[in-house]
Amino acid sequence: MVQVTVDPLTRIEGHYRINTEVNDEGVITEAQSNGLQLRGFERLLQHQDPRDASLLSQRICGVCPVSHGIAAANALDDLFGVAGEVPITGLLMRNVHQALNFIASHAAHVYLLWGPDLANPAYHDILAKYGDVGNAVWKELQGRFAPLIYQVNGTSYPAGSSYLGAIVEFRRLHDAISLIAAKMPHPVLQHVGGVVYSPTIADIEQIISYVMKVMEFVKASTLGISPDTWIENTYRASSPEKAVNFVIGHLQELLNKSLTSKDFSHSAGWGDVPLFAAFGSELIGEKLLGLPISMKMDRGGTYKDPDKIGFLSYGVFFKPENGDGYDPTSPADSRVISSGYMNGYFKSDKFDYRKILESTNHSFYIDDINDRPPWNGVTVPEGNPENIDYTKGSKSRYSWAKAPHYDGIPCEVGPITRMIIMEEPLVTGLVKTFQDNGYYPVNNYTRMIARMQEILVVYSELMKWLTQDLQAGGKVAVHTDLSMAKSSTGMGLWEAPRGALGHWVATGPDSMVTLYQAVVPSTWNLAPRNSQEIPSPVEQALIGTKISAAENALGVDYSNPLGILHTARSYDPCLACAVHTIDKTGKHPDSIIKIV
Template identity: 60%
Template sequence: MTRVVVDPLTRIEGHFRLSAEVNEQGVISDIQSAGMLFRGFERILLNRDPRDAARITQRVCGVCPTSHAMASANALDDLFGIADQVPKDALVARNIIQSLNMMASHATHIYVLWLPDIVNPAYRDVLATIGDTGAALWKELLYRFAPISYRLNGVSIPPGNAYLNAIKEKKRLQEAIALIAGKMPHQMSSVVGGVTYRPTVADIGKLTSYYHHVMDFIDGSTLGVDHRTWLDNTFRASSPQRAVDFLIEHLQELVEKSLISNDFSHVAGWGDIDLLAAFGSELIGERYLGLPVSFKFDRSGGYSDPSKIGFLSYGVYYDVEHGDGYDPLEFGRSGFQKAAFITGSFEHKKFDHRNVTEQIGHSFYVGKHNLHPLEGVTDPVRNADEIDYNGNDESKYSWIKAPRYDGIPCEVGPLARMVAMEEPLTMGLINMFSKNGQSAANTFTRMMARAQEMLLLSDELLKWVSSDLDPNGKFCVPTDLSMAENSQGIGLWEAPRGALGHWVRTGRDSKVINYQMVVPTTWNASPRDDLGVPGPIEQALLGTKVSAVENLLGIDNANPTGILHTARSYDPCIACAVHTIDLTKKLGNASRTFNIV
């Protein structure tokens, strides 16, 4: 038995530690995921004007601050009792800001944080086993996805073309947010009662221009076909099977040409997602397409016990078809992306926020266990001797709490959202893997769902910008602090990484007496709960083979691609899950050094 520690996991947001026991067969038999810092934002907000929350909570994360602004604004709309009055055009503006951030975050994760994984030198060695075809494919992967400052055998590799262009498009999307939200990161527009800025006709024209530039990148790089053709045959397919049939037929045409010419370029029709879809899945690539090798991402990152996992979506984006206002407690029941709890066997159930609780049995906190966030507390352990990241499964080992829905750990994020809305391509892939006896949720389906969400959002974004937003409309309703006296508010939303909830309670002076955030990575990267049930990332890594392509070339604990691919497929944001405050006031701006194991 060998202990493999990744600390910190790179190419994510924040400091995340994964400690695995790997057996003689190269299979992970035990795993602990640990957030490495204490989050103090809930404590910072105590005794403040609740309206500060929409500004302060954005500082949780620079990648998805808009999501915290929206969740906070939703909680404040509820707290002040005005959610049913928020003007329709303010809700449209919030939708536009959120969708731009969602697309930017997904593009960043796919191209900058995850796809560089497939130019790991282990895949060069795997592809070398299939001769000229493997060499041609490896050259194409490096050309597209090599990260900045990458060296192989002492030779510097130029940054990938798709990698660099995705960064440019992320910048363009950030500029679009700033156009109507003041700035980005940490936009200034979303406030209780609506938004602060009334977009002009010129703004709408600029947003449309930004949109078309981004779609040119998607059509020219991400996809091998026009995005409208892709969405017509996947998202708008008549059935999940038809969506999968389209994908496989499209890939088959590419494969038949490229296995002869050894050309996997954009000129030959290969989009970036095509390469992932064909070579990322053993089932699709080897069984259906007849490829000589695949990266077998569909064999890793799955769940072995459906009774111990669920999928959760709070719903996101306001239903603006009926006009002003929304119901905070019914949020996600209608509109574009739905709220739902889905069991590990993919049974859909109605979502009820009262079923959300947090446990702290294996987290560095003290106090009562299994509390709903409205009653939750954030009280860290005070004895340094109690903080031991090397603790066993019976001890505390993480600063992340363990949220549960009706007692069940839940994966949140693009895959959960696509399942909640029964998106045809995602459901087709899930059905295909299930029929093959594999875990339907795996590293491959997680990444395909993220790419598919980015694409289908593009359609909704254009509609909100060009059809639903009225620059002559109303964008806010007035509020007064006294309206929040002895009140409580619930803000349910979705960040790019998954279900995001803000809960707030105020006292007689309308100031905050409790504020709790349960963020996506708190769900996905949670430690074991009070019953010892592992969190989603921990469950996904149990049984995963530690080295590339299911240990095809042997066990290499020094290059644990199985851990890296699977953990990164959730796009962890430890910056959201944990933060730190200095109670001693002695550290100031001193730099800190983190050891990489």
């Protein structure tokens, strides 16, 4: 047995450590997910004016501040009793704001955080076994996804073309957000009762221009075909089978041309998604398309016991047809991407926020209650440094992240969950295809396909809001005053790019905050074990995964643990959201801490 620890896991947001035990066959048999900083952001809002939450909570994360701002604003709508009155223009502005952030965040993950692993030198040696075709594919992977500082055997190579191109589009999307929200990160658009800015016709037209420019990159680099053609045949397909058949047929057509010419370039129609879709999966590439080799990412990051995993979405994006106001509990079908829960066998159930609990049994917190709902949450950190040790194994406390669970079951949250619950045709069809062929449908490959597909889903809805629904100069907020928050509670349910995001707030007789709790996506995905000793989603996904590239195709290499890297990064970790620091010196009491 070999202990393999990745500390820190790089190319993520925040500070994160993964500890594993690996057997002689190179299979991970044990895993601990370690959040390395103290969680305590909720304490910063104690005794504050609750209206500050939509701004202050954004400092939780610079990648997804939009999501925290909207979740906080939703919680304040509930707290002030105005959720049912928020004008439709204000809700659509929240939609547009979030959609731009979704696309930007997903693009950053696909190209800048996760994509560089496709240029890992191990894949050169694996693909080289496929002769000239394999070498041509490797040339494309390296030429597209290599990061800024990239060396192989002492030779430096330039950063990948898609990697660099995505940085430009990421900036463009931030410019679009800044147009209506003043700046990015930490924009200032969201507020209790709606938003603080009503768009002009020029604003709407400029955002459309930004988005269409991004889609030029998607056409040229990401897909290799028109985004509208892809959407029409996948997201808008009449059945899951037709969506999958379109993608398989498209890949087969590309292969028929390229296997002879050995040209897998962008100019030959090989967008980044088709290239990954064909060569990333054993099932799609080898069994359905007849390729002799693949990166076998559909074998890693799976769940081995469906009884111990669930899939949870709070729902996101308000439906324009519902008009003013919304239900803070996010009933099924009340949002464009629906709330819902699926068990590990993909059986659906309605979402019920009352089933959400957090455990601190394996976290560095002090609490005499095993499981608490977030509306009664407690954040009391362990104060004795001698009791903080990440190395004592799974039976100890080993993380600063709490362990959320839904009706006792840890849940994966994020793009693949949302796409499955909303029954998006392509991802739903892939689930059935993998099931029919004896694979567990949620794995490192399908997580990334779902994230890529969600970019197109959100783009499609965003263009509808901008061209049909959003009205310039409309009313964007309802009046509120502080007295409306006296001795009240509020809940804000939303989805960040990485998954389910909830904010809970309570106030006292003076309308000041007495409780603030945030349960964030990376707390769901990257938690330690819960009170029932069930590992978190990432821990379950790691256990049983092979440590090295393509199912240990080159043998066991503990020094290049791509099984860990692919699996952990497939969740798009954001430990800045999951763990935070507070002052313990006593010089700055909680009641006067300010974030600037």
